[in-house]
Amino acid sequence: MKPKKGLRFIQMLLTFLVLIAFGFPFVWMLLASFKTQSQILSTGDMFIFKPTFHNYVSVFKEYDFLKFIWNSFLVAAGSTLLSLVLGLPAAYAIARHHLHKLGLLILVARIIPGITFLIPWFILFSKIHLVDTYTALILSHMLVGLPFIIWIMISFFEALPTEIEESGLIDGCTHHQVFLRIILPISGPGVITASLLSFIFSWNNFMFSVILAGDKTKTLPIAVFNFMSYSEINWGALMAAACIITLPVLIIALVSQRYVVSGLSAGAVKG
Amino acid sequence: MQYSWFNRNLKWIYTLPAVIFVLLMMLFPIIYTFRISFYEWSMSATTPPLFVGLSNYIALFKDERFWHATGSTFYFTIMALGLEVILGIAIALLLSREFKGKNIVKTVFLLPMVATPVAMGLVWMLIYEPTIGVANMMLKSMGLQPLLWLASPNQVIPSLVIVDVWQWTPMIALIIMAGLATLPTDPYEAADVDGATAWRKFVSITLPLLKPTIIVAAMLRLIDVLKTFDIIYATTQGGPNFASETLNLYGYVLGFQYFKLGMASSLLVIFFALVMGLTLFMIWMRKRLEGTSS
Numbered sequence A: 001m002k003p004k005k006g007l008r009f010i011q012m013l014l015t016f017l018v019l020i021a022f023g024f025p026f027v028w029m030l031l032a033s034f035k036t037q038s039q040i041l042s043t044g045d046m047f048i049f050k051p052t053f054h055n056y057v058s059v060f061k062e063y064d065f066l067k068f069i070w071n072s073f074l075v076a077a078g079s080t081l082l083s084l085v086l087g088l089p090a091a092y093a094i095a096r097h098h099l100h101k102l103g104l105l106i107l108v109a110r111i112i113p114g115i116t117f118l119i120p121w122f123i124l125f126s127k128i129h130l131v132d133t134y135t136a137l138i139l140s141h142m143l144v145g146l147p148f149i150i151w152i153m154i155s156f157f158e159a160l161p162t163e164i165e166e167s168g169l170i171d172g173c174t175h176h177q178v179f180l181r182i183i184l185p186i187s188g189p190g191v192i193t194a195s196l197l198s199f200i201f202s203w204n205n206f207m208f209s210v211i212l213a214g215d216k217t218k219t220l221p222i223a224v225f226n227f228m229s230y231s232e233i234n235w236g237a238l239m240a241a242a243c244i245i246t247l248p249v250l251i252i253a254l255v256s257q258r259y260v261v262s263g264l265s266a267g268a269v270k271g
Numbered sequence B: 001m002q003y004s005w006f007n008r009n010l011k012w013i014y015t016l017p018a019v020i021f022v023l024l025m026m027l028f029p030i031i032y033t034f035r036i037s038f039y040e041w042s043m044s045a046t047t048p049p050l051f052v053g054l055s056n057y058i059a060l061f062k063d064e065r066f067w068h069a070t071g072s073t074f075y076f077t078i079m080a081l082g083l084e085v086i087l088g089i090a091i092a093l094l095l096s097r098e099f100k101g102k103n104i105v106k107t108v109f110l111l112p113m114v115a116t117p118v119a120m121g122l123v124w125m126l127i128y129e130p131t132i133g134v135a136n137m138m139l140k141s142m143g144l145q146p147l148l149w150l151a152s153p154n155q156v157i158p159s160l161v162i163v164d165v166w167q168w169t170p171m172i173a174l175i176i177m178a179g180l181a182t183l184p185t186d187p188y189e190a191a192d193v194d195g196a197t198a199w200r201k202f203v204s205i206t207l208p209l210l211k212p213t214i215i216v217a218a219m220l221r222l223i224d225v226l227k228t229f230d231i232i233y234a235t236t237q238g239g240p241n242f243a244s245e246t247l248n249l250y251g252y253v254l255g256f257q258y259f260k261l262g263m264a265s266s267l268l269v270i271f272f273a274l275v276m277g278l279t280l281f282m283i284w285m286r287k288r289l290e291g292t293s294s
Helices: A005-035 A037-041 A052-062 A063-095 A100-111 A115-127 A134-159 A163-170 A176-187 A187-205 A207-212 A220-226 A234-256 A255-269 B011-034 B057-062 B064-096 B102-114 B117-128 B134-141 B157-183 B185-193 B198-225 B230-233 B245-257 B261-293
Strands: none
Touching: A005 A052, A005 A115, A005 A234, A005 B064, A005 B102, A005 B157, A037 A234, A037 B157, A052 A234, A052 B102, A063 A100, A063 A207, A063 A220, A063 A234, A100 B011, A115 A134, A115 A220, A115 B198, A115 B245, A134 A187, A134 B011, A134 B261, A163 A176, A163 B185, A176 A187, A176 B011, A187 A255, A187 B102, A207 A255, A207 B064, A207 B198, A207 B245, A220 A234, A220 B117, A220 B134, A234 A255, A255 B102, A255 B157, B011 B134, B011 B261, B057 B261, B064 B102, B064 B157, B064 B198, B064 B245, B102 B157, B117 B134, B117 B157, B117 B230, B134 B185, B157 B230, B185 B198, B198 B261, B230 B245, B245 B261
């Protein structure tokens, strides 16, 4: 079947339009981050201008951005690691022993509006003095990461042939050893997919952190948001901050595109 | 084979930590929220929670702001979901053919989904800015009237819908592309023999075969659109004049700005029931549709 020339041209044009429409906000953010306030406020040359690094310098110098980056990284890495520790064995047992009711219970966490948890968490964490600690943030972010890791890993483990385990058992391994020494080492791609998404979700999380983080543990999204509440918006600095927060996840997504796509759609279709 | 206690109970040792964590972090808060919804409490140390029965719920039902938020939630959800499904199918069909640079297009297309929502909210604020924003410059260059976008009570929800569509249409398109890749080829060959047009093939073959995939994608989006928080809070905080205040936002404001914890909890119980109810309804619909199509 050969599409006609005219049709192919329209398809190309539409594809180009899709590319522009979905890529444009990123281009705009990047451009504005290198503009001075007066360049942003003027409606003259939108694409051609003399770039300035002043916005980036001021973000790091005047505001404690390195600390916010560190906070965000710590919380995202911590919650992902702990979710893996709890989630991998659970997903494996659910997949192999068909404990799907249990799996469903954990997945409900994805359906429930996160804000339903916030008031009780806030009260509880206040009582035990955990507000403004990494512990509170990591625990709350785990409720997003853990169900996702379990969700992705159940379908990954189910796709593994059972012969691998049987041969391990014949060789004298216990089930526990089979999981640790055989299953986990060959599960790299699944674990990478699950970890990346869990990390990204935690890095992006706003709602839980805005209540549970304080001055000491403020994460990047909160810092960038607070940045805005001055009388006149400093657009250049704001866009530089937006670039700084988005860059790590964009790099992760670009480098591991295959994993991220398969993770996002695997979790979806299996659900 | 002699099994130790550890290995005999392995499946519970593997699952219990995760289950206990989820129960503690999820079930306890839900029960607590439900309980608090019958109390009046502002979290002050001097006044303990006071049992008031259903009066929080009654107060909510008499509260105009609550009904407005419910309306906004549905308005936003229906518009965003509808556009995302239609555009998602169209873009999936467009991108599923082979062409040069397909990977680049797919990669760019993936980025809105993973980009930090708060940062994206700020970028869209700059784009929508009435005097310096590029959105109005484009309108003007096309000879159209500039809009107020986020600053106008009438335009704010459609403007936010555009942001949501930008961010999440890619997810629907990706799921549908995965579905398209698994479609059988024979019906298309048969249709070619019959000389069917491309549109006819889409309506009578592609769409019916894709129905289960479309429903799954729409269901996942429905659950998340209803809960949209980051983008709305980062750009408008529910304004101007409460015009973009959804249930999620009003619950947040009641709880953490007014400290009416009881009333906030009763709103969250209603919101929770709404999301769960719609989800269960979608699951039931999907089962019924799958039952009739197979």
